[in-house]
Amino acid sequence: MAANPPQSALWENVDRASLGLFLDTRLITQKGSMNRRNHCSPLKLCTALLFTAALVILCGCGNANSKSAQASNTPQAIPVAVATAEKKDVPVFLEGLGSVQAYNTVSLKSRVDGQIVQINFKEGQFVKQGDLLIVIDPRPYQVQLEQAQAALARDLAQQKNAQLDYDRYQGLVKDGVIAQQQFDTQKALVNQLEGTVQTDQAAIDNAKLQLVYTRITSPVSGRIGLRLVDIGNMVHAADTNPLLVITQLQPIAVVFTLPEDVLPNVAKHMKSGALTVEAYSRDDSTKIATGKLLTIDNQIDQTTGTGKLKAIFDNPDNALWPNQFVNAHLLLETRKDAIVVPAAAIQRGPQGGAFTYVVKSDKTVEVRQVKVAFTQANISAIDSGLVAGDIVVTDGQDKLQGGSRVEPGTGKPSQQATGTPGQ
Numbered sequence: 001m002a003a004n005p006p007q008s009a010l011w012e013n014v015d016r017a018s019l020g021l022f023l024d025t026r027l028i029t030q031k032g033s034m035n036r037r038n039h040c041s042p043l044k045l046c047t048a049l050l051f052t053a054a055l056v057i058l059c060g061c062g063n064a065n066s067k068s069a070q071a072s073n074t075p076q077a078i079p080v081a082v083a084t085a086e087k088k089d090v091p092v093f094l095e096g097l098g099s100v101q102a103y104n105t106v107s108l109k110s111r112v113d114g115q116i117v118q119i120n121f122k123e124g125q126f127v128k129q130g131d132l133l134i135v136i137d138p139r140p141y142q143v144q145l146e147q148a149q150a151a152l153a154r155d156l157a158q159q160k161n162a163q164l165d166y167d168r169y170q171g172l173v174k175d176g177v178i179a180q181q182q183f184d185t186q187k188a189l190v191n192q193l194e195g196t197v198q199t200d201q202a203a204i205d206n207a208k209l210q211l212v213y214t215r216i217t218s219p220v221s222g223r224i225g226l227r228l229v230d231i232g233n234m235v236h237a238a239d240t241n242p243l244l245v246i247t248q249l250q251p252i253a254v255v256f257t258l259p260e261d262v263l264p265n266v267a268k269h270m271k272s273g274a275l276t277v278e279a280y281s282r283d284d285s286t287k288i289a290t291g292k293l294l295t296i297d298n299q300i301d302q303t304t305g306t307g308k309l310k311a312i313f314d315n316p317d318n319a320l321w322p323n324q325f326v327n328a329h330l331l332l333e334t335r336k337d338a339i340v341v342p343a344a345a346i347q348r349g350p351q352g353g354a355f356t357y358v359v360k361s362d363k364t365v366e367v368r369q370v371k372v373a374f375t376q377a378n379i380s381a382i383d384s385g386l387v388a389g390d391i392v393v394t395d396g397q398d399k400l401q402g403g404s405r406v407e408p409g410t411g412k413p414s415q416q417a418t419g420t421p422g423q
Contacts, residue, residue: 077407080396082359083342087388090338090381092374093329094266096309098256098279100324102249103312104220107242110235111213112136123227127218127246134243136235138214145207152200159193166190222248247322252315254279254291256328257306263296266309269332270296277311279320280327289313289320293330338373339382345392346372346380356386357393357400359408365393367402 118135121127166186173183225245229235235243254277258266269275275293280286291313300307311328313320320326345356354372357365370385386392391408393400400406 077363077405078396078399080357080359080393080400080406080408082391082408083345083394085339085341085382085386085388085390085392087337087339090335090340090379092332092335093278093376094258094262094332096256096258096306096328096330098254098326098328100279100320100322100326101253101255102222102247102322103251103253104222104246104248105322106219106222106246106248108133108216108219108244108246109237109239109242110134110136110216111237112141112210113236114138114140114214114234116229116231116233116235119227119229119231121224121227121244123224125224126222127224128221129218131218132215133218133224134216134229136214136216138211141207141210141214145204145211148200148203148207152197152204155193155196155200159190159197162186162190162193216243218246220246220248221250222246249318249320249322250315251291251312252320252322253294254311254313254320254326254328255308256311256326257301257304257308258330260300260305260307263300263307266293266330266332267296276331277313278329278331279311279313280329282325282327284327288326289315335373335381339386339388340379341382341386341392342394343375343378343380344394346370346375347397357397358386359391359393359406363407364403364405365400 114136116134117137119133120131120135121133127133166189169178169183169186172178173180223246225247227244228241229243266275270293277291277293279288279291281288291311294310294312297308297310309328309330311330341356346354347356349355353369355367355369358368359365368385368390371383373381373383375381393406396406
């Protein structure tokens with residue numbers, strides 16, 4: 001099947017035909033003027049002239065359309081946003097969901113029965129270890145102490161008298177003045193009274209201890225919550241409800257979870273030293289505090305396939321509160337001299353392979369296969385396929401193919417790969 005001639009050749013043929021027709025018309029006109037014998041009618045002459053003019057106009061439009069078609073066939077530059085691949089140290093973070101836990105939570109209860117006569121704290125107050133918080137009426141226990149001391153004094157006197165008799169009986173039994181049985185009875189009495197004295201001393205110690213229990217002090221430094229009792233309330237050692245709750249906020253703990261697959265790697269890096277953990281807000285946008293990883297739990301939750309980790313934070317500004325929801329970022333390591341690009345530059349092919357569009361010096365793009373080491377936040381670290389200084393397309397890839405001409409920087413503002421993953 002013969003190929004169609006180019007459009008420009010067609011219009012060239014039309015131009016020649018119209019020009020020939022125009023010359024033939026001129027010739028007929030000239031002949032008619034020289035030879036009146038032809039008697040050519042004016043109507044036919046006008047028709048020929050109009051047909052010629054129409055052909056000339058069509059020829060001009062055809063040339064203009066030809067030029068327009070040629071201009072449209074010229075490839076146009078596609079506006080894209082670009083970024084430059086950089087070589088830099090990149091921290092590797094593992095992220096997990098967690099909650100804040102008080103380092104110590106103490107629910108104070110009374111260890112004696114009695115009436116509250118003094119409260120030395122305010123709600124929300126920060127207290128130190130050993131501060132006096134509540135005083136329970138000590139008078140009943142003071143009376144018990146005095147009774148125990150009196151019993152001790154009585155029994156000591158009896159013991160002293162029994163000991164003197166025992167010393168006398170030792171000489172008399174040798175001389176045969178008293179029977180051996182009487183001597184043995186006296187010795188048993190002395191031993192009995194010694195036991196009584198010891199019992200009295202224990203009663204005194206117990207009474208003193210009860211007096212100590214009437215003064216409730218803070219076992220840890222922390223913050224007091226809402227008050228649960230008032231002056232005049234009767235409290236008992238058997239009560240289930242606490243008198244107050246103290247939470248230790250400095251330091252404070254964060255418990256978070258990570259997939260079980262990464263736990264061996266975390267344990268390996270823990271041998272090299274304490275790992276840094278950063279706590280971020282619920283929306284993962286604001287850094288709250290920085291602490292250290294304390295330990296990994298001794299078992300994995302089979303229902304979720306995750307393990308628990310515990311980190312400790314100094315929390316000097318009390319930015320973390322118990323039961324607060326946080327995002328924990330565990331700094332596992334820092335990759336030295338890694339090639340990084342914005343994550344938006346990485347595309348996925350039909351087979352799942354990663355590639356990116358690299359802008360060459362002639363402002364055309366080539367498709368470059370890459371191997372991504374990891375992606376965090378908006379940064380991707382590249383193992384192979386790119387070098388520092390390569391310019392990659394970060395926006396507008398849907399209009400590109402290999403060899404497309406681009407205009408860098410005319411799309412969305414270009415983004416440099418300068419962010420820190422996890423921040």
